[in-house]
Amino acid sequence: MQRIGAAAMLDGTEKEAVRAPYRVFVYHHTHWDREWWATYQDFRIRLVELIDELLNALDEDPDFRCFLLDGQTIVLDDYLAIRPENRDKLTGYIRDNRIQCGPWYILPDEFLVSGEAHIRNLWLGIKTAEKYGVVNQDVGYIPDTFGHISQMPQLLNGFGIDNALVWRGLGGPEETFKQEFAWEAPNGSRVLAYWFPDGYYVVDFLHFDNPNKTYDETYGRVRRSLERWAKRATTDCLLMPYGGDHRLIDRRLGRLIRQVNEDLKGFAELRWSTTKEFVAALRERNPQLETIAGELRGAGADLPHLLPGVLSARMYLKRLNFRGQLWLERYAEPMSAIAWRKGRKYDASLLWHAWELLVQNHPHDSICGCSIDQVHREMMPRFDQSAQIAEIVTEKAAQHLNSLLDTSALHEGEEAIVVHNPLPWSRTDVATVRLEPKKGVHPRTHRLLDDEGNEVPFQVAPVEGRMAMTDKWFHTEVRFVASGVPGLGYAAYRLAEREKPLDPKLVPYAAVQTTAKLKGSEPQTDLHVGRNVLENRYLRVEASLTDGTLTVVDKTTGETYGGLNAFESSGDAGDTYNYAFPLNDNVLRTDTDRNAVVTVQAAVAGHASATLAVTIDWALPVGLTADRLSRSAERTVVRLVSRVTLAAESRRVDIATEWDNAIRDHRLRALFPLGRDARASRAEGHFDVVERPAGAPGDWGAERGAEGDGESFFGNGWPEPSIGQMPQQGYVTVSAEDRGLTVANKGLPEFELLRDGRGTIAVTLLRAVGWLSREDTLVRVGGAGPETPTPEAQCPGVQRAEYAIVPHAGDGLEARVFERVHDYLTPLYGTVTGKHDGTLPMRGGMLALEGDHTLLMSACKKAERSDALIVRLWNVAKAETAATVRLGEAPSSVRYVDLKEEPVEPYGGTASIAGDGSFVVRAGPAEIVTLEIRF
Incomplete structure (x- = not known):
């Protein structure tokens, strides 16, 4: 968040601001959390009753002007599933502008879901409106999300929305902070933004009909609110929300407005309005606005609660959401698009149904993990069903493409392993495929050949689990390094029996140590493995036999990174909304705690990849003391097993840590020191790489707090102190003195860059708490919800966290670390096909980005x-970039479109197609670019 000074008037002119009498735009609304302190069905019954009463009021009282259904369209589905007979009446009032809804399908948390998920959310809002024959309001209504992402202005602009109504994450003193401002995204996109000075929950008319209430409790409350807002106003227009969480309609509103106006003569006049009318009135007044750039995650004495602990509450939800988004964005949609271009039907309805199920888990009280346990239990089937659809759609698309390959050169009984690459660049990475175990495939008896006949080393292992479109549970996993798999393409390998089995004495791996002939002495790849060492041509990884930490040597730069993957456990006396240290905390670390016992063994040894199992038996406090001021003296042993994997030809170290969580009220983090003092982090966000200072950011415009070791807090005495934990999507990177370290993650959205002089990245793996909200925490004034026990938020049972270490030179951009990270996040997809004729060669690609560019693809779909074909790209850099796009078939036209897939004019509106069918795509700093490609 950056305040970058005053801007010109909205139209660039100068104008004297118009003041009193103030025009007060009162909008009647409800804030509808679909599920939170009660279940979805509980709240839906209340919703049905609300809309029943609303329709009756609109029927009976022509002066009951209008009502806002909280900026989301899912309420229409939820209501009409119970009251289908009221469809015409409900949609009629929406068309008459007496009921407003949209533009969202659901009101999301902004930081915990992907950028592409936000786009699909807005698309589902459009689709729901079209289904009912209505038009959504074009107001960027996001009144209660826990902070705001930097690119929200660009996303809103992409849907034709030029305004936003926000609350959490910003504010300031009346003298210096105005309600209206220009909010600017990193690419320069802007919206006219309004900040709710007292929140969206204003019910000043509650006691007006009570004769026992004094003037000060009725008219006086309204006047005091307006006087406060007037000090912050840039025009004579004020916005008064009338409603709140699950609030019903108030049939008295018209009469009460008239009563209040009698009292406020000469100072203000209230009018029953809509948010759209308020925005239009602001624009008409053409105020001079301060420009605020970037994400809105501020803290301070005058700011509302940000509730940042939701980044790590119920981390299992975040991991499941990562899986769901990954399957849809990276596999199901792009592979369906490729298969569609090769003759298969593109089943958009099925894909949208999967998105609908997933997005229904994205409201801020759902994905944030801050609801009652039953709510989160009911999220699990939605996650599962969405992922099931995406997996099956992916497999069907892959099988269609496989059926088109010319595998006629296979011998009878042989199979082709086909590796699909859903990313738009050529990749060399580990590929896996599962076969039926009865086939008896083994490197001694079989060989794997690429499309040029070269033998490719592979390894096998028995695995268990469900796979899409099969009833088999037991499988043989084949693992190998697939080289140069084309962008959005595939490479097929022939799996054939050897004429003569290999010597059974031959060990199927290369050892680090000196060994006898056939006993690990004959490397087939660059990968070697030892008791506690993994090594290839790029990296050397050694696990400490003393504390279990990793030392990684980057052979390309000569830099050594030590102390990686230590674990830290601290007490947590907070709730699902806020991490809060107990007064007498006991912070423990595996690299310093003598209660931690370490063993290391080579769990997997092969030519494609090898794995060390680092086991730490750690005695930890079982929970908090009864007064919640300290961690318990009673301890229990927790076993953390980190499986550390290095693949041949790889420049990263993959880690999967598992443990059975029997510890309550604590936070578990993995630590990754850069080894140099780092002043800032750069984390992948939503179509943006966001730079943030180390430690806890200070008050807006105030000096930073004092430096110190470990975690820092700022804002003693504030309603909610600022903390150092920050959001991330795929990765966070730090650098100093031309030395860089990136930590990628699969569904671990919280990190902190510690101010410890070592540039340590702390990634949260788990936060276990037992309360929805508590008022006795040290880090927040008041509750954030009802004080309800949530024992399942302690996250008992087996937990798994996956992340990767990527060392590199510099800040990561010149090392193209974003591509390495997304290679890790998006594994190659392996399938099997048999012998058949076909029209496609054994290796081919659909779309590749070429050149020295900084573009990532976020969507490829019909x-x-x-x-x-729709292809969406975004620029990870804050400088202009361009890439050559090379397709598997020549396009007839390429034009730039917005997020609604309607034509826009940047870069001339179209791309020129070269004679070979390629074209150049351009993007400004941090710009989202969507292409419509016709054939």
């Missing part, structure tokens, strides 16, 4: 309203 267009919503035409037979065109």
Whole structure:
């Protein structure tokens, strides 16, 4: 968040601000959390009753002007599933502008879901409105999300929305902070933004009909609110929300407005309005606005609660959401698009149903993990069903493409292993595929050949688990390094029996130590493994036999990184909304705690990849003391097993840590020191790489707090102190003195860059708490919800966290670390096919980005309203970039479109197609670019 000074008037002119009498735009609304301190069905019954009463009021009282259904369209589905007979009446009032809804499908948490998920959320809002024949309000209504992402202005602009109504994450003293401002995204996109000075929950008319209430409790409350807002106003227009969480309608509103106006003569006049009318009135007044750039996550004495602990509450939800988004964005949609271009039907309805199920888990009280246990139990089937659809759609698309390959050169009984790459660049990475175990495949008896006949080393292992479109549970996993798999393409390998089995004495790995002939002495790849060492041509990884930490040597730079993957456990006396240290905390670390016992063994040894199992038996306090001021003296042993994997030809170290969590009221983090003092982190966000200072950010415009070791807090005495934990999507990177370290993650959205002089990245793996909200925490004034026990938020049972270490030179951009990270996040997809004729070669690609560019792809899908291909890219850098796009088939036209897939004019509106069918795509700093490609 950056305040970058005053801007010109909205139209660039100068104008004297108009003051009193103030025009007060009163909008009647409800804030509808679909599930929170009660279940979805509980709240839906209340919703049905609310809309029943609303429709009756609209029928009976022509002066009951309008009502806002909280900026989301899912309430229409939820209501009409119970009252289908009221469809015409409900949609009629929406068309008459007496009921407003949208533009969202659900009101999301902004930081915990992907950027592409936000786009699909807004698309689902459009689709729901179209289904009912209504038009959504074009107001960026996001009144209660726990902070705001930097690119929200660009996302809103992409849907034709030029305004936003926000609350958490910003504010300031009346003298210096105004309600209206220009909010600017990193690419320069802007919206006219309004900040709710007292929140969206204003019910000043509650006691007006009570004769026992004094003037000060009725008219006086309204006047005091307006006087406070007037000090912050840039025009004579004020916005008064009338409603709140699950609030019902108030049939008295018209009469009460008239009563209040009698009292406020000469100072203000209230009018029953809509948020859209308020925004239009602001624009008409053309105020001079301060520009605020970037994400809104501020803290301070005058700011509302940000509730940042939701980044790590119920981490299992975050991991499941990562899985769901990954399957849809990286596999199901792009592979369906490729298969569609090769003759298969593109089943948009099925894909949208999977998105609908997933997005229903994205409201801030759902994905944030701050609801009652039953709510989160009911989220699990939605996650599972969405992922099931995506997995099956992916497999069907892959099988269709496989069926088109010419595998006629296979011998009878042989199979082709086909590796699909859903990313738009050529990759060399580990590939896996599961076969039926009865086939008896083994490197001694079989060989794997690429499309040029070269033998590719592979390894096998028995695995268990469900796979899409099969009833088999037991499988043989084949693992190998697939080289140069084309962008959005595939490479097929022939799996054939050897004429003569290999010597059974031959060990199927290369050892670090000196060994006898055939006993690990004959490397087939660059990978070697030892008792506590993994090594290839790029990296050397050694696990300490003393404390279990990793030392990684980057052979390309000569830099050594030590003390990686230590674990830290601290007490947590907070709740699902806020991490809070107990007064007498006992912070323990595996690299310093003598109660931690370490063993290391080579768990997997092969030519494709090898794994060390680092086991730590750690005695930890079982929970908090009864007064919640300290961690318990009673301890229990927790076993953490980190499986540390290095693959041949790889520049990263993959880690999967598992443990059975029997510890309550604590936070578990993994630590990764850069080894140099780092002043800032750069974390992948939503179509943006966000730079943030180390430690806890200070008050807006105030000096930073004192430096110190470990975690830092700022804002003693504030309603909610600022903390150092920050959001991330795929990765966070730090650098100093041309030395860089990136930690990628699969569904671990919280990190902190410690101010410890070592540039340590702390990634939260788990936060276990037992309360929805508590008022006795040290880090927040008041509750954030009802004080309800949530024992399942302690996250008992087996937990798994996956992350990767990527050392590199510099700040990561020149090392193209973003590509390495997404290689890790998006494994190659392996499938099997048999012998058959076909029209496709054994290796081919659909779309590749070429050149020295900084573009990532976020979507590849069929267009919503035409037979065109949609490709969405975003620029990870804050400088202009360009890439050559090379397709597997020549396009007839390429044009730039917005997020609604409607034509826009940047870069001339179209891309020129070269004779070979390639074209150049351009993007400004941090710009999202969507292409419509016709064939």
